[in-house]
Amino acid sequence: MVARKELECVIAETDGEGITWVTLNRPEKRNAMSPQLHYDMEEVMMEVEVDPDTKVIVLTGAGNSWSAGMDLRDYFRATDGNPGEQFRSFTANRHWSWDILSNSRKPTIAMVNGYCFGGAFIPLCACDIVVTDQDAIYGLSEINWGILPGGIVSKVIVDVMSHRDALFYAMTGRTFDGAKAVEMKLANIAVPGDKLRDETIALARELMEKNPTVLAYTKQAVRAVEGMDTNLAYEYLRAKSQALQFVDQAGTREHGMTEFLDKKTYRPGFSAVKVTKD
Numbered sequence: 001m002v003a004r005k006e007l008e009c010v011i012a013e014t015d016g017e018g019i020t021w022v023t024l025n026r027p028e029k030r031n032a033m034s035p036q037l038h039y040d041m042e043e044v045m046m047e048v049e050v051d052p053d054t055k056v057i058v059l060t061g062a063g064n065s066w067s068a069g070m071d072l073r074d075y076f077r078a079t080d081g082n083p084g085e086q087f088r089s090f091t092a093n094r095h096w097s098w099d100i101l102s103n104s105r106k107p108t109i110a111m112v113n114g115y116c117f118g119g120a121f122i123p124l125c126a127c128d129i130v131v132t133d134q135d136a137i138y139g140l141s142e143i144n145w146g147i148l149p150g151g152i153v154s155k156v157i158v159d160v161m162s163h164r165d166a167l168f169y170a171m172t173g174r175t176f177d178g179a180k181a182v183e184m185k186l187a188n189i190a191v192p193g194d195k196l197r198d199e200t201i202a203l204a205r206e207l208m209e210k211n212p213t214v215l216a217y218t219k220q221a222v223r224a225v226e227g228m229d230t231n232l233a234y235e236y237l238r239a240k241s242q243a244l245q246f247v248d249q250a251g252t253r254e255h256g257m258t259e260f261l262d263k264k265t266y267r268p269g270f271s272a273v274k275v276t277k278d
């Protein structure tokens with residue numbers, strides 16, 4: 001593991017395979033997001049985004065928590081009456097947890113190792129894929145603090161969760177576990193805590209087997225068509241497909257077709273595993 005620059009609230013390390021582990025690191029505060037954590041994350045996320053050694057980004061938390069949401073003391077109360085600091089921390093929060101993360105060209109995995117509350121739903125939903133401890137505790141607890149799911153929480157939950165679930169959990173503040181998060185399609189995979197890291201690494205390796213340009217274009221395309229009507233999506237995807245053929249220097253499309261159609265050495269329809277021909 002190669003550790004990056006030392007920061008107050010975040011640890012970022014890249015392993016030899018290309019997985020960069022970004023760890024929210026305020027375990028004594030359950031990784032509640034303070035202004036300083038947002039400033040650190042803004043720096044880290046921009047750096048790993050342009051780092052050629054980073055192929056997959058995993059976002060996780062130190063200790064028994066993924067993140068307890070916005071820091072009620074440092075993000076809210078301490079900045080009351082200080083619009084300058086509010087603007088700085090709000091903008092840094094928005095920049096890393098939505099703008100950079102949801103637009104990342106690299107695969108992003110949220111590895112939810114414990115508590116996930118309130119504002120933590122923003123980076124959770126910004127990530128491409130969520131692997132969770134089946135016993136992790138999730139909650140839209142804002143209602144209990146006399147605030148509403150702000151930032152962009154209300155928006156991301158209606159985009160990812162069902163209308164009924166979003167309203168139910170935002171209005172009651174009830175918690176649910178990782179297994180339920182998968183049932184609700186808020187997360188993809190739930191495993192026991194002791195399998196969480198291995199499951200995440202296996203997924204990251206699977207993603208690293210794909211061509212990174214094709215992967216980047218695929219995630220951009222899936223995200224972009226969400227807000228389009230069918231005609232526009234047809235047009236957009238045709239143009240995007242042509243652009244991909246142009247930018248994919250490795251010629252993955254031609255290569256795959258040659259192996260499947262001519263050489264008969266590859267059957268990607270079943271798995272990414274090569275067929276060995278004797």
Ligand code: COA
Nearest residue numbers: 028029030032068069070071072073115117118119141142
């Ligand atoms: N903001 C500020 N501080 C927080 C925090 C938050 N969102 N979440 C936890 N902390 C702090 C606690 O104040 C406590 O600090 P202290 O040691 O100085 O007293 C420390 O983190 C540990 O919290 P504690 O409640 O003792 O830990 P726990 O393991 O028993 O419970 C939680 C963990 C996450 C269930 C609980 O801390 C909690 O409910 N936090 C609030 C989560 C929330 O509603 N977030 C949304 C905010 S909009």
